[in-house]
Amino acid sequence: MGRQPTAAPWQNWARTAHATPRSVAYPRNLDDLVSTVRRAGTDGLRVRAVGGGHSFTPAAVTDGVHVVLDAVHALERVAPQPDGSTHVTVGAGIRLGALNALLAQHGLAMRNLGDIDKQSIAGAISTGTHGTGAQLGGLATQVVAARIVTATGDVVEVSPTQHPELFELARLGLGSVGILAAVTIEVVPAFRLEAREEPWPLEDVLDGLDELVDGNDHFEFYWFPHTRRALTKRNNRVTDDVRQRLNPVRSWFDDELLSNGVFSLANRVATLVPPATATINALSARALSARRYTAPSAEVFVSPRRVRFREMEYAVPRAELVGVLHEIDRWIEASGERVPFPVEVRFAAPDDLWLSTAHGRETAYVAVHQYVRLPFTRYFSAVERIVAQVEGRPHWGKLHWLDAEHLAQVYPRFSDAQRVRTAADPEGMFSNPYLDRVLGPVEGHQLVPEAVA
Numbered sequence: 001m002g003r004q005p006t007a008a009p010w011q012n013w014a015r016t017a018h019a020t021p022r023s024v025a026y027p028r029n030l031d032d033l034v035s036t037v038r039r040a041g042t043d044g045l046r047v048r049a050v051g052g053g054h055s056f057t058p059a060a061v062t063d064g065v066h067v068v069l070d071a072v073h074a075l076e077r078v079a080p081q082p083d084g085s086t087h088v089t090v091g092a093g094i095r096l097g098a099l100n101a102l103l104a105q106h107g108l109a110m111r112n113l114g115d116i117d118k119q120s121i122a123g124a125i126s127t128g129t130h131g132t133g134a135q136l137g138g139l140a141t142q143v144v145a146a147r148i149v150t151a152t153g154d155v156v157e158v159s160p161t162q163h164p165e166l167f168e169l170a171r172l173g174l175g176s177v178g179i180l181a182a183v184t185i186e187v188v189p190a191f192r193l194e195a196r197e198e199p200w201p202l203e204d205v206l207d208g209l210d211e212l213v214d215g216n217d218h219f220e221f222y223w224f225p226h227t228r229r230a231l232t233k234r235n236n237r238v239t240d241d242v243r244q245r246l247n248p249v250r251s252w253f254d255d256e257l258l259s260n261g262v263f264s265l266a267n268r269v270a271t272l273v274p275p276a277t278a279t280i281n282a283l284s285a286r287a288l289s290a291r292r293y294t295a296p297s298a299e300v301f302v303s304p305r306r307v308r309f310r311e312m313e314y315a316v317p318r319a320e321l322v323g324v325l326h327e328i329d330r331w332i333e334a335s336g337e338r339v340p341f342p343v344e345v346r347f348a349a350p351d352d353l354w355l356s357t358a359h360g361r362e363t364a365y366v367a368v369h370q371y372v373r374l375p376f377t378r379y380f381s382a383v384e385r386i387v388a389q390v391e392g393r394p395h396w397g398k399l400h401w402l403d404a405e406h407l408a409q410v411y412p413r414f415s416d417a418q419r420v421r422t423a424a425d426p427e428g429m430f431s432n433p434y435l436d437r438v439l440g441p442v443e444g445h446q447l448v449p450e451a452v453a
Contacts, residue, residue, distance in 0.1 A: 012053040019061040038153035051120030055397035058434040069093025092122035092180035100298040112136040113301040122180040127397030132220040132346035140172040148178035151429040177424035193300040198290040222342040226278035229285035267371040270340035277338035312399040313367035314392040315357035321364035341369035354413035357393040404440035
C-alpha cells in the first residue's frame with residue numbers, strides 16, 4: 001500500500017473546498033484499507049475518503065488521513081435475481097464512468113443516473129446523487145448491500161437484513177459510519193433511450209408540467225434566467241430495434257462547441273460585461289435547436305461538463321415547484337443579480353431512506369449554478385430563503401448553509417441517523433467540520449451497541 005507521509009494541498013473540482021491532510025493513503029485492497037483505518041486510530045487521526053472531488057461542499061476535507069479508493073475498484077460478483085434484476089458487487093472506488101462501461105460488457109445498466117460520471121460510486125451514493133424520473137429514486141435506492149470498514153478497523157457487511165440501521169447510513173450518510181469498501185447495486189438489463197431535446201417557452205413547460213413529468217420515463221428542463229425560455233429533455237425507453245443515431249458532427253456541435261466552448265465564452269463575457277447577461281442568455285436559449293436520437297442509456301444520461309461552476313441544489317415538494325421558480329425569477333429581476341447559468345429542474349419518486357432528499361414525498365429538484373469567476377453567495381442565499389418556506393432539503397454534496405438543528409426539522413428520521421452515527425463512530429474518526437455542522441458533533445457521546453447490532 002502506498003502512503004504519502006506529507007500530503008500536498010487538495011482541492012475539489014469547484015474550488016470551494018481545500019485541505020492539507022497529514023497523509024494520503026492509497027489502499028490496493030481490503031486489507032490495506034483496514035490497516036489504514038487502524039493505523040489512523042492508533043495515531044489519533046481523523047479519516048476521510050476522497051474520490052472525484054465533485055462534491056461542492058467540504059464533505060471530503062480532513063486534516064488527518066485522506067483515503068484515495070481509486071485502486072479499490074474490482075468487480076467481485078454478478079448475481080442474477082429471480083425478479084429479472086441483477087446484483088452486482090464492485091469496489092467502492094470505481095468511478096461511475098468505469099462502472100457504466102463494466103455493466104455494459106455484461107449486458108447490464110443502472111436504471112437511472114445523474115448527468116456526471118466522474119464520481120466514485122462511494123461518493124455518489126453517500127452524498128445522495130440522483131438523476132430524474134417521477135417513478136425513480138436516487139442512486140442510493142439502487143444499493144442493496146455494502147461492506148464498510150468501521151472506526152475500530154472491523155469489516156462489516158450491511159444490508160436490509162444485516163445491521164439494517166448501519167446499512168441506512170452506509171448507503172447514504174456522507175461516510176459518517178465508516179469507509180465504504182464495496183457496494184452491491186441492483187441493476188437491470190441494458191436498455192436504450194430515445195432522447196428528445198427541445199427549446200420550449202417556459203410558460204408552456206410549467207403549464208404542462210404534470211403531463212411532462214408523469215408522461216416520460218425521465219424528464220428535466222433548464223430555464224435560462226432573464227428569459228422565458230427553457231430547454232426540455234425527455235428520455236424514454238425504446239426497444240433495441242429502434243435506432244436513430246445522432247450525427248457525430250451534430251453531437252460535437254451541440255455538446256462540445258455550444259454546451260462547452262461557446263458557453264464558456266458566454267460566461268466569460270457575462271463576467272466582464274454584466275449588463276450583457278440577459279442578451280447572452282436569450283441567445284444561448286435559442287442557440288440549442290431541437291434534436292432527437294437513441295443511444296445506450298448511460299450515453300444519454302451523461303453529459304460532458306467542462307465549464308467550471310458552483311452549485312446549490314434543493315429538493316422541494318413537487319407540488320411547490322412552480323411557486324418556487326416564480327419566486328426565484330422575481331428575486332433575480334428585482335435584485336439586479338446577473339445569472340448566466342441556467343437553472344436545472346429534475347424530479348424523483350418518494351423513498352424511505354433516512355437521509356434521502358426525497359424521503360417520504362414526491363420531489364422536484366431545483367439546482368442553481370454560478371460561473372466559477374462570479375460571486376454566488378447573494379444569489380444562493382436568496383434561493384435558500386425561498387425554498388425554506390416549503391421545507392426544502394439541500395443536496396448533501398452541494399453548497400448550502402443549513403445546520404443539524406434546521407435539518408432535523410425536515411428529516412423525520414434525522415434523530416435515528418444521529419443515534420446510529422454516534423454508536424458507530426463515538427470518537428468522530430470519520431467526521432470533519434462539515435459533518436459536525438450538518439449532522440451534529442459526536443465527540444463525548446456514549447457508545448450504544450444495540451444501535452448497530
